[in-house]
Amino acid sequence: MRYLLDHVKEISQRLYFPHKDISVDERMVASTHKYSGIRQFIKDKPIRFGIKLWVLACSVTGYTWNFFVYLGKKRTNIVDKSKGLAFTVVTTLCEKLYGQGFRLYVDSFYTTLRLAIDLLTNKVYLIGAIRSNSTAMPLVFKQSVDWSKLVSRGDFRWHREGSFVFIQWKDCKTVTLMSPLHKGSDVTSCFRTISNRSAWKRQNVKQPQVIHDYNVNMGGVDLSNQYLNKYSSYIRTQNHWWKVLFFHCFDIMVVNSYIVFQEFIGKYPAQFENTTFVSRFGQLEFRESIASELMNIGRPSVENIVAKHMPSFLSIRKDCVYCNAKVSMDGLPSPSHKVFSVCNTCNVPLCCSATRNCFYNWHTEVNIQTYVSQNGKFKKRKLET
Numbered sequence: 025m026r027y028l029l030d031h032v033k034e035i036s037q038r039l040y041f042p043h044k045d046i047s048v049d050e051r052m053v054a055s056t057h058k059y060s061g062i063r064q065f066i067k068d069k070p071i072r073f074g075i076k077l078w079v080l081a082c083s084v085t086g087y088t089w090n091f092f093v094y095l096g097k098k099r100t101n102i103v104d105k106s107k108g109l110a111f112t113v114v115t116t117l118c119e120k121l122y123g124q125g126f127r128l129y130v131d132s133f134y135t136t137l138r139l140a141i142d143l144l145t146n147k148v149y150l151i152g153a154i155r156s157n158s159t160a161m162p163l164v165f166k167q168s169v170d171w172s173k174l175v176s177r178g179d180f181r182w183h184r185e186g187s188f189v190f191i192q193w194k195d196c197k198t199v200t201l202m203s204p205l206h207k208g209s210d211v212t213s214c215f216r217t218i219s220n221r222s223a224w225k226r227q228n229v230k231q232p233q234v235i236h237d238y239n240v241n242m243g244g245v246d247l248s249n250q251y252l253n254k255y256s257s258y259i260r261t262q263n264h265w266w267k268v269l270f271f272h273c274f275d276i277m278v279v280n281s282y283i284v285f286q287e288f289i290g291k292y293p294a295q296f297e298n299t300t301f302v303s304r305f306g307q308l309e310f311r312e313s314i315a316s317e318l319m320n321i322g323r324p325s326v327e328n329i330v331a332k333h334m335p336s337f338l339s340i341r342k343d344c345v346y347c348n349a350k351v352s353m354d355g356l357p358s359p360s361h362k363v364f365s366v367c368n369t370c371n372v373p374l375c376c377s378a379t380r381n382c383f384y385n386w387h388t389e390v391n392i393q394t395y396v397s398q399n400g401k402f403k404k405r406k407l408e409t
Contacts (some may be wrong), residue, residue: 025266032273033090036280037120040287042082042089046121047129047244048114051077051091054258055268062095062265075268079245080117083129086247087283088276090117093269110134114150115142122146127205129242135202136160137188144187144204151238154190154200161200162190172198177218178229182208191232199235206234251279255311282310333369335376335383342366342373346382349396 052071055063064076076094081087114134118126127149135152137160143150154160162183165171171181172194180193189208192200195216210233218227257271289305341362365376367383375382386392 025269028270028273029093032276033092036087036089036276040082040087040089040280040284042087042121042126043084044125045083045127045129045241045244046080046089046118047083047242048078048080048117048134049131049245050094051079051245051249053077053268053272055265057265057268062093064094064096075265075272078113078117079248081244081248083241083244083247085283085287086244086251087280088248090120091276092116107138108136111136111139111142114139118143118146118148122148125149127151127241129238129244131242132158140188140202140204149204151201151203151205151234151241153238154202156198156200160202165190165192165200177216178231180230180232182232184208189234191234193232193235201232201234201238203234206232206237208232210234212236248279251282251307252276255307278311278314279307281314282307285310333367333387335365335374336368337364338366338373340364344375344380344382345372345396346374346386346392347380349392349399352399353392353395 052064052066052069052074053076054071055074057063062075063073065073066076077091078094079088080090082089110133114128114130118128123146125147128143128151130150130152132153132155135150135154135158140150140152140160162185164183171192175194177194177196180191182189182191184190187204188202189204189206190200190202191206191208192198212231212233213228214231214236215226216229217224218229252272252275255275257275258268259271341364344361344363347361361375361380363373363375365383366373367386370386372386374386
């Protein structure tokens with residue numbers, strides 16, 4: 025199974041290069057098996073029981089670019105205990121994208137100052153949410169815990185430490201993010217439904233640019249999951265973990281192919297101007313077209329070997345090549361074995377009788393054929409007197 029997983033990852037990475045914005049998150053693959061040791065239970069997920077994967081996906085298209093299976097706390101051997109699970113997961117998934125200026129969006133589970141600094145040295149810019157009790161939270165934010173009670177919705181504050189800016193924004197609840205790219209003064213706006221005494225009205229409120237970018241680009245893995253779950257190959261009666269992973273790999277390849285197809289249409293629209301099917305070509309039609317193409321290919325025809333290596337007969341007798349080669353290899357003289365029978369494919373005279381079946385021996389002993397091809401056919405030696 026590991027070979028298949030590695031093959032899917034290798035193909036996915038070779039055929040597509042993600043956009044500048046990427047995201048890392050976990051994915052649950054539904055499964056009812058019980059005894060594999062890798063089934064996980066996550067209470068608050070839509071899929072509570074299944075196999076957990078760590079996934080890196082393109083935030084724009086939802087293309088699954090890299091992933092690996094979580095084997096459980098006791099069986100995971102790639103985790104550096106001094107750095108933690110989140111650090112190891114992110115660096116493992118992003119290792120092949122170092123030095124290219126990608127913007128990585130993660131949730132609060134992965135965001136640590138140590139990880140952000142490590143990625144920054146490799147030119148990957150981490151933009152992530154921060155928990156209130158996280159060690160990455162700036163001390164000035166921790167000391168003024170009553171700030172959220174004194175401000176109104178849409179207010180924000182920011183603080184810079186080294187290469188990172190920390191921004192705290194008051195929405196329904198207080199949200200804190202860190203980024204090495206954004207400025208604290210970059211502001212946009214968004215609509216929120218706000219209660220004004222007894223009435224609710226839609227109001228335009230300020231929003232930091234980093235919050236807006238995070239909301240737009242954090243859902244790359246969720247977008248990928250939507251594609252996968254819409255026409256999933258999952259069968260509820262699959263009780264073997266390897267079957268679950270096999271069909272999930274199949275779905276990944278189909279969805280990734282569909283995304284590449286859509287990207288190709290968008291990049292070269294002139295080639296599809298006269299085609300009417302492209303405008304309505306969704307994932308279902310794409311899957312149907314793949315199935316139709318595979319059905320038209322069919323199975324490879326079985327080669328007809330009935331007429332190969334069959335004995336035929338000559339008008340004059342010739343020396344048996346097998347007998348000559350055998351005695352020549354042993355350095356012995358041979359009696360005169362002249363035969364009419366010859367192999368119609370090898371074009372070699374061979375004995376084919378009840379007492380000497382050189383025809384069978386010639387086609388089963390490879391060393392004899394090699395010896396003859398290197399030294400040629402031998403004439404019979406006369407018996408010594």
